[in-house]
Structures are given as structure tokens and as C-alpha cells.
Amino acid sequence: MTISVGDKLPEIAIKEATSDGMNEVSTGDIFSGKKVVLFAVPGAFTGTCSTVHVPGYLQNRDALLAKGVDEIAVLSVNDGFVMDAWAKATGGEGKIRFLADWDGAFTKAVGQDIDLSAGTLGVRSKRYAMIVEDGTVSALYVEPSPGEVTTSGAEAILDNL
Template identity: 60%
Template sequence: MSIAKGDSLPSATFMELTENGPEKVASDEFFKSKRVVLFAVPGAFTPTCSINHLPTYLENRDAILSRGVDEIAVVAVNDPFVMGGWAKATGGEGKIRYLADPDGAFAKALGMELDLSGGGLGTRSKRYSMLVKDGVVEELNVEDNSGEATVSAAATILGQL
């Protein structure tokens, strides 16, 4: 069963590359007492994710934050080194958080896992965006086609804020 509006997010542990190396980020603490825009991509450095999806959030970062959002984060089933490299390569380092879901545990707990093994990518996350307030999903936008980034793009979240 997939996560839905009004549901609390499951407890999970993300990894994030910091200046001290990879560090654990507990989801319960990350979402506690704040409003967060979280969007998920099937994979860092993949074409749709890098060209069409992530840029919408970087370009609209200030507008999103000005509407009462405390933090913007992207999550992918990748390791923290890949996510850290992607942050640097995209110019997003320090602007949004790049969270790794190394074994896909968060994606699975949400019911958002996506089997892309036919394309050599293994199990990944569906492409989605959500607005989370104090760990509860306020808005959820899931793409029907993982190769598109329209429903889950920043424009949708901006319209929901």
C-alpha cells in the first residue's frame, strides 16, 4: 500500500554526504516540527532527473521557501557519495538537501519502490513530490510515468502552497 495524503511518514534512515563524510539522517528528526518539500527521483545523474526534474526545484527554491517551507530535499536510491557528487555537479550544494536512500528502505516503506531492473537500474523510487508538515503528508504528487517530471515538478508544489 502506498503512502497517501494525511499519512505519517515511516521512520527511516537517510544518508547524506557532509564535509565529515557520510552521516545518518533520521527521518523522524528531519521532518520534526517543520514544513518540508521532498521530491524523489529514480536516480541521480539520470537524464530526466538531472535535466527536467531537479532544475525546477533549484530554479524555484526561493519562491518555495518564501511560502512557509523550511527545507527542500531530494531523495534517491543511490549512495551518499553519488548524491554528494550530484549536488556539486548540479550547483545545488547548500541550496537543497540531497538525501540518499541507499538500500531503498524509505521507498519501500512508502510503497513507492519501482522495478527498473529491465533497464539495468535495479529497484529504485517512483518519481514524486510531497509537502510534509511535522512528518505528515499534506500533498502528494506521483508521476504515472517515471520518465516524466510534470506532476511532481516544482510548479505543482508552488500551486499547492
Template identity: 60%
Template sequence: MAIGVGDKIPNATLKTRTSDGPVDLSTEEIFGGKKVVLFAVPGAFTPTCTMNHLPGFLTYNEEIRGKGVDTIAVVAVNDIHVMSAWEKSTEASGKITFLSDGNGEFTKAVGLDIDLSVAGLGTRSKRYSMIVEDGVVTALNIEDSPGRADTSSAEALLEQL
């Protein structure tokens, strides 16, 4: 069952890259006591994710943060090295926190995993965006199709803040 508005983010560990190398982050560290915008993509470097979904969170970064958001983060079922390369290629360092869910632990825990084996991608994340306040989901926008980035866009989320 998918997580919903009013639900607490489950315990999981994600990875991010810092200047000191890869670092494990617990969901408590990411979401505890903060207002976080999290968006998820089926895969780093994939066309819709790179050209349609992520750019809006760069374009509207200041407006989103101006609504009291502490962190804007993206998560994908990709390894830390792929997420780090994607961060560099999109010039998003310092604006978006790139979270690796390499084994899909977090994605499965929130019930937003999808089997994209038909496209050769295996188990990935559904495309979504959410607002999380002190570990509790206050808004959730799940796309009907992984190839669309409308409902979960930065523009749509900004209207919910």
C-alpha cells in the same frame, strides 16, 4: 500500499553528506516540527532527473522557501557518494538537501518503489514530490511514468503551497 495524504512518514534512516562526511539522518530529524518539500527521483545523473526534475527546485527555491518551507530535499535509491557527486555537479549545495536511500529502505517504507530492472536499474523510487508538515504528508504528486516530471515538478508543487 503507497503512503497518502494524511499519513505519517514512517521511521527510516537516510544519509546525507556534510563538511564532516556522511551523516545518518532519521526521518524524525528530517521532518519533525518542519515544513519539508521532498521530491524523489529514480536515479541521480539520469537524464529526466538531472535536466527536467531537479532544475525546477533550484529555479523556484526562493519562492518555495517563501511559502514557509524549511527544507527542500531530494531522495534517490543511490549511495551517498553518488548523491554527493550529483549535488556538486548541479551546484545545488545549500539549496537542496541530497538524501541517499542506498538500500531503498525509506522508498519501500513509503510504498513508492518501482522495479526498473528492464532498464538495468533494479529497484528504484517512483518519481514524486510531496509536502510534509511535522511528519505528516499534506500533498503528494506521483508520476505515472518515471520518464516524466510534470505532476511532481517544482512548478506544480509551488501551486500547492
């Protein structure tokens, strides 16, 4: 099943590094009662993800929050330790939530998985962004190619809020 506008997000446990260590957090807890911009990337520390996608959200963070967004999160099919290191390396720690879909369960449940084995990445997430209001998808922007950031970038989301 591919998630669509109007659908409720599935309840899936994912990982997130915090000051208390690696924690398991439910997607229900992340999205309940809030307006969240979630963007997903094929891989932490990969080219476009690190040089365009995350920096765009960091640069536009205040503008997104000013438009009523409560939180911004990035999700990748990587382990929590990699996502934690990526948060620190990008300067995004404490500004964006870096969520580890370590086994791809969330990505598969929302139908955004893609096999990037030809590029040596294996099964990962498509590049997309969604606006989630109280656990329900109110907007979804899936990139036609995992190497592009057009409809899922922070600037495009700002224009659509």
C-alpha cells in the same frame, strides 16, 4: 503499504553527506517541526532527473521558501557518495538536501518503489513529490511515468502551496 495524505512518515535511517563526512540521519529528524518539500527521483545523474527535476527546484527554491517551505530535499535510491557528487554537479549543494536511500528502505516503506530493471536501473523510486508538515504527508503527487515531470515538478508544487 502506499503512503497517503494524512499518514505519518516512517522513521527510517538514510545517508547524507555533510562537511563532517557521510552521516546517518533519521527521517524523523529531517521532517520534525518543519514544512518540507521532498521530491524523489529514479536515479541521480539520470536524464530527466538531472536536466528537469533538480534544476526546476533550484530555479524555484526562493519562491518555495517564500511560500512557507522550510526545506527542500531530493531523495534517490543511490549511495551517499553518488548523491554528494550529484549535489555538487548540479549546483544544489547547500540549497537542497540530497538524501541517499541507499538500500531503498524508505522508498519501500512508503510504497513508492518501482522495478526499472528493464532500463538497467534495478529497483528504484517512483518519481514523486510530497509536502510534509511536521512528519505528516499533507500532499502527494506521484508521476504516472518515471520519465515525466508534471505533477511533481517545482512549478506544480508552487501552484499547490
